[in-house]
């Protein structure tokens with residue numbers, strides 16, 4: 097499909113800006129591994145202290161890069177499948193708000209006035225600009241969704257009787273979930289934290305803010321993941337040379353995410369006071385439930401890949417694996433997808449450990465947790481972001497991909513790095529190594545009373561993994577930025593590899609209508625969060641605490 | 654969806670049910686549970702140790718930037734300790750090395766857990782939630798002593 101200049105520029109800018117910031121995200125990631133391994137015993141390097149760097153790392157990588165990609169990928173899938181551009185004011189307005197919000201966040205983080213990490217837990221205080229900036233980023237993403245909904249209704253009128261394309265369903269499920277779950281965090285930042293940070297209010301109910309944050313925090317991880325799932329269902333079978341095993345199974349998986357991903361946030365709070373064991377066990381059950389669509393995805397994607405391998409002439413039980421298009425330059429996307437999937441097997445299994453109610457106490461807030469989620473968010477999520485960003489940039493800008501060889505080996509190298517990094521962090525975590533800690537100052541510093549020799553080997557493994565990931569990122573940046581700054585050689589188009597279904601399946605009405613699923617989702621949210629909210633008010637009290645990261649004295653006298 | 658897909662859904666459901674069963678079994682038969690909650694009261698903000706009898710004591714821990722009060726907890730071996738945990742400033746963590754005790758100290762809330770200490774030694778308590786620039790210095794200690802040396 098051809099594309100108007102304004103839309104093209106919006107898409108390209110939405111890829112270019114976060115990717116530039118991501119350089120800073122990667123830099124800080126590598127630095128963290130060096131501090132933690134005890135190679136340096138310092139509070140800061142090059143003017144950025146450990147926790148400021150960690151805030152930059154979390155916000156840029158996990159909130160900015162992922163949200164921009166979800167929006168840009170949404171633009172591309174919706175326009176490609178519906179052959180329409182959303183209304184101009186929606187995509188421009190959405191991009192403007194997201195960019196302004198991101199710049200506000202980046203500015204306060206670099207200035208050192210917002211260092212309370214990407215979870216911004218009160219009563220640590222960030223600059224009001226940070227809270228407002230984060231809200232703008234989120235609101236901008238809502239507006240993009242509004243534009244797609246309008247286009248969708250037009251398409252449906254013109255194409256009555258046709259199914260909603262799978263990729264569009266995935267995108268709509270993702271943004272519906274995102275909209276529902278960002279309401280609580282919008283309330284938290286705009287109604288509670290901004291006035292509090294400005295000094296208009298002095299009290300804050302800390303458990304309430306934490307509950308609101310995690311109502312958003314868990315759906316956030318699915319918001320990262322679903323674009324990758326959309327790519328696995330609608331792009332991967334094609335690039336692997338096969339077909340999608342079952343479209344209906346894919347639809348069911350997406351709809352299950354819609355109902356189960358929001359009411360599980362309390363599973364980040366198993367170690368906290370205020371919630372009853374009943375609430376905690378209930379969210380454990382729901383979280384196990386949300387593992388089912390992931391198992392289904394593993395099966396459907398696996399079956400699609402097996403079909404692709406057999407079509408290329410594979411024999412035997414596992415022969416198909418060898419026949420897949422590994423390390424092929426013309427088919428570089430395949431590497432990004434498959435390496436992400438391999439990491440996700442381990443990311444998913446370690447996630448089930450985290451979700452397991454009392455078992456969570458072995459790992460909560462130890463470095464096991466970042467070990468786990470670098471195999472999810474820095475695994476399939478990031479690899480799909482990197483691969484597909486390069487692909488979209490090249491097609492939408494009409495520029496040939498430069499340094500294709502480098503871009504082809506990036507995912508394999510990255511996967512190897514993540515495996516080492518996560519192994520180190522998870523092994524350390526099982527021995528109690530804390531996350532979010534500048535360990536080089538104390539725990540891995542032989543001159544400190546707090547020195548713990550067991551954590552040296554694990555954090556050193558982590559560091560080596562970090563270096564390998566850094567090398568992979570560097571190769572990627574060379575290819576991406578050379579492509580982006582190159583000359584236009586082709587007609588700009590919106591183009592995606594499009595998988596066909598293997599079987600013609602009977603349409604199932606329940607899988608074509610999102611409304612009943614949204615209703616079930618709302619019921620589950622109320623059923624989980626009304627008791628949780630009652631507990632918050634029964635067991636906790638607001639406090640007059642307001643603290644800055646550097647200062648142990650209460651700002652409220 | 655064909656028969657293989659339905660089998661996959663059933664099998665993964667079965668697998669997860671067996672995990673759930675294991676969790677329930679541990680919670681009820683072996684008393685391995687998540688921490689319990691009690692209504693907040695500012696009196697919990699003062700850290701102290703209260704010996705109830707020979708084998709039980711209550712420890713009130715108050716976390717602050719950047720240490721625990723009491724900083725050192727001394728108890729005789731064989732004591733079952735009931736911990737009450739809160740914070741006077743920001744959110745902190747409380748992870749007892751080698752004991753599987755993992756709590757959050759949240760201002761405005763009180764966390765509670767019961768733990769037996771049956772072997773002599775020093776247990777380190779690590780704060781594992783970011784609590785400001787001195788977070789990496791925040792550690793406490795539990796010293797479990799032989800009963801004879803107590804007096």
Ligand code: HEM
Nearest residue numbers: 125126128129154157158213466474531532533562565566
């Ligand atoms: C060069 C690559 C990377 C390296 C070396 C790296 C390293 C690390 C390390 C060591 C931590 C733990 C720090 C601590 O808890 O004290 C961490 C945290 C984190 N990383 Fe990465 N990482 C990398 C890439 C990524 C990517 C691509 C993402 C997401 C897209 C990501 C998301 C996060 C998040 C969300 C945290 C948690 C921050 C927090 O606890 O506040 N990282 N990273």
Ligand SMILES: [Cu+2]
Nearest residue numbers: 313314363364
């Ligand atoms: Cu979660």
Ligand SMILES: [Cu+2]
Nearest residue numbers: 745780784791
């Ligand atoms: Cu602390």
